[in-house]
Amino acid sequence: MSRHPLTVRVRLTLWYTGALVVIMAIVSVSIYTTTRLTLDRHVDQQLDDLGAVFETVLRHNPDELLDPHELSEIEKFGVIPLFHIAAGDTVVYQSAAWRRIGLGEASGHEDPGETSPVTGADGIPYFAKSSLVDIGGRSIQISTAVDGGSTLDALHSVRIALLVALPCSLLLAVLGGNFLAGKMLAPLGKMAATAQEITAEQLSQRLPVENPDDELGKLAVAFNHSLGRIEGSFRQLRQFTADASHELRTPLTALRSVGEVGLQEADDPERLREVIGSMLEDADRLTQLVETLLTLTRADFGDLKVRRSAVDLGELSRSVSEDLAVLAEEKSLQLRVDSTDALTVDVDPSIFRLALINILDNAIKYSPEQGTIQVSVGRNNDDQAFVSVQDDGPGIPSSHRETVFDRFVRVDEGRTRSIRGVGLGLSIARWATEIHGGHIDLETDEGLGSLFRIVLPLSSSR
Numbered sequence: 001m002s003r004h005p006l007t008v009r010v011r012l013t014l015w016y017t018g019a020l021v022v023i024m025a026i027v028s029v030s031i032y033t034t035t036r037l038t039l040d041r042h043v044d045q046q047l048d049d050l051g052a053v054f055e056t057v058l059r060h061n062p063d064e065l066l067d068p069h070e071l072s073e074i075e076k077f078g079v080i081p082l083f084h085i086a087a088g089d090t091v092v093y094q095s096a097a098w099r100r101i102g103l104g105e106a107s108g109h110e111d112p113g114e115t116s117p118v119t120g121a122d123g124i125p126y127f128a129k130s131s132l133v134d135i136g137g138r139s140i141q142i143s144t145a146v147d148g149g150s151t152l153d154a155l156h157s158v159r160i161a162l163l164v165a166l167p168c169s170l171l172l173a174v175l176g177g178n179f180l181a182g183k184m185l186a187p188l189g190k191m192a193a194t195a196q197e198i199t200a201e202q203l204s205q206r207l208p209v210e211n212p213d214d215e216l217g218k219l220a221v222a223f224n225h226s227l228g229r230i231e232g233s234f235r236q237l238r239q240f241t242a243d244a245s246h247e248l249r250t251p252l253t254a255l256r257s258v259g260e261v262g263l264q265e266a267d268d269p270e271r272l273r274e275v276i277g278s279m280l281e282d283a284d285r286l287t288q289l290v291e292t293l294l295t296l297t298r299a300d301f302g303d304l305k306v307r308r309s310a311v312d313l314g315e316l317s318r319s320v321s322e323d324l325a326v327l328a329e330e331k332s333l334q335l336r337v338d339s340t341d342a343l344t345v346d347v348d349p350s351i352f353r354l355a356l357i358n359i360l361d362n363a364i365k366y367s368p369e370q371g372t373i374q375v376s377v378g379r380n381n382d383d384q385a386f387v388s389v390q391d392d393g394p395g396i397p398s399s400h401r402e403t404v405f406d407r408f409v410r411v412d413e414g415r416t417r418s419i420r421g422v423g424l425g426l427s428i429a430r431w432a433t434e435i436h437g438g439h440i441d442l443e444t445d446e447g448l449g450s451l452f453r454i455v456l457p458l459s460s461s462r
Contacts (some may be wrong), residue, residue: 008188016177017170024169025270028162035158039151044115047129050144054085055133058140082126090237092140095164103128103145117148124149187216191223203231255282266301295354295428306435308346310459314339314377316349317387320356321375324364332370339377344386347436355432356387358425359440359452363391366450380455388453395446404442405430 006014053328084103085092101120115129128145198205206224211217262275284434321337328335345352363373374390396404405426429452433440 004207009178010042011044012172012181012184012220013177016180016241017173020173020177021166021170026164028166032097032155032162036155039154040115043127043151044129045149046146047115047127047144051129051131051142054144055131057096058133058135058142082145084141086143087138101126103385118145124151127151163390165256168422187220191216191220194418195223198227200234203227203234252282253285255279256280256454268403293424306348306351308348308436310344311347311349313343313345313353313385313387313456314341316353317356317375317377320353320360324357324360327361327364331364333364333367334372335364335375336372337375337377339375343377343379345385345436345456346459347456355429355440355454358429358432358448359389359454362425363389363393363450363452366389366393368393379458383458384455385458386453386455388451390449391452392449395448395450396442396444397446401442401444 030080037201082095082097082101082103084094084098101122101124103118103120115127118126118128123146126145127148128143130143132139133142134139184443187208187210194205206227207220209220209224211216212221249319258275258278262272262279317339318337321335325335360373360375367373371392373392374388376388376390378386380386430440433454433456436456438454441449441453441455444450
C-alpha cells in the first residue's frame with residue numbers, strides 16, 4: 001500500500017502546530033513551577049513570621065510565655081490561632097485550634113526548619129513548620145501552622161487553566177497554521193497554475209511576481225529568467241531549422257534541375273560532363289554545409305574534446321594563410337602576414353585552426369579583386385596575444401554588426417548570393433575562439449573594409 005506524501009500546506013501546519021505545542025508546554029510548566037515556588041515562599045514566610053513572634057516574646061518574657069495560663073491569654077487575641085510549644089518531650093501548650101484539628105502528633109514529626117504539608121482531622125490540608133530555640137539553657141520547640149487550602153486551591157486553579165489552555169491553543173494553532181500556510185502558499189499556487197498553461201507555443205508567458213524581494217518572488221523571477229532563456233533557445237532553434245532547410249533546399253533544387261537538364265541532353269557527352277561537374281559542386285556545397293552543421297551541433301552539446309597544447313600563434317597563422325593562398329590568387333589578392341613576436345598560446349590546433357580559416361576565408365570572399373588582406377600577429381596592452389585580419393572589402397553596415405556572428409546571417413542576400421558559403425563561418429570562428437577563453441573584436445566602416453581581431457590569453461608556460 002503506497003503512502004501519499006503530505007502536501008506542503010499540511011506539513012507547514014503540522015510544523016507550526018508542533019512548534020507551538022512545544023512552546024506552550026514549556027511556558028505552561030514554567031508558569032506552574034513559578035506559581036508553586038511563589039506560593040511556597042509565601043507560606044514559608046508566614047510560618048517564619050509566626051515562629052519569629054513566639055521566639056521574640058519567649059526571649060523577652062520566658063516565664064510568661066512558658067506559663068500555660070499566659071499562653072491561653074495570648075490565644076484569646078486570635079492573632080496566632082495555630083501553635084504548639086514543647087520543652088523536650090513535654091508539651092507546654094497547644095492552641096485550641098491546634099487540638100481541634102488534630103495537629104498534636106504532626107508537630108513531633110516535623111523536621112526543624114522544614115515546611116511540611118499535614119492533614120488535620122477535619123480533612124483540611126495545612127502547612128506546618130517547627131523550630132528549636134535555646135531559652136535560658138532549655139531547648140524549646142515552637143511549631144506553627146497555617147491553612148493550606150487556599151494555596152492548594154490556587155495551584156489547582158492554575159493547573160486547570162493550563163490544561164484547558166493547551167488544547168485550545170492546539171486547536172487555534174491548527175486553524176491559524178492552516179490559514180497562514182494557505183496565505184503563504186497562495187502565490188505558489190498561482191505560479192503553478194500559470195506554469196501548467198505554458199507550452200512550447202506560449203513561452204512568452206511569465207509567472208506572476210507579487211514581491212520580488214521575498215523567497216517566492218525570487219523563485220518566480222529565477223523561473224521567468226529561465227523561461228526567457230528557453231524562449232530564446234526555441235526561437236534560435238526555429239530560426240536555425242528554417243535557415244538550414246533553406247540552405248539545404250537551394251543545392252538540392254539545383255541538383256534536381258541540373259540532373260533533369262542532363263537527362264534531356266544525354267546524347268551530348270560534353271554537356272553531360274558540364275552537368276556532372278555542376279552537380280559535384282552542389283554536392284560539395286551540401287557536404288560542406290552538413291559537416292559544418294555537424295561541427296556546430298557537436299559543439300553545442302559539448303561532444304568535441306579540446307586537447308590543448310602550446311602553439312606558436314605566428315606559425316599557425318602563416319600555415320593557414322599558405323593553405324588559403326590559392327583562393328586569394330584566384331582573385332589576384334595580396335595576402336600579407338606580419339608576425340614578428342614569438343607568441344605561444346594554449347589551444348587545440350585543429351579547433352582553433354577553424355577560427356583562423358573562417359575569418360581569413362570570409363575576408364577573401366568579400367574583398368574586391370586585386371585587393372589586399374593583412375594578417376597581423378602581436379601582443380596588446382593587456383599582455384594578450386592577438387591575430388587580426390584586415391581587408392579592404394565593402395565593410396559591414398552598423399545594423400548588422402550585432403548579428404554578423406549569428407548562424408546563417410548574410411549582410412546582403414542580394415549582393416552575396418553568388419558568393420560561396422552558407423553563412424556559418426563567423427559563427428564557427430566565434431565558437432572556436434571562445435572555447436579557448438578568447439574573444440573576437442570587430443572594427444568596420446561601411447565601404448572601408450573590416451578588421452576582425454582574435455584575442456587569446458598567452459600560454460602560462462611562455
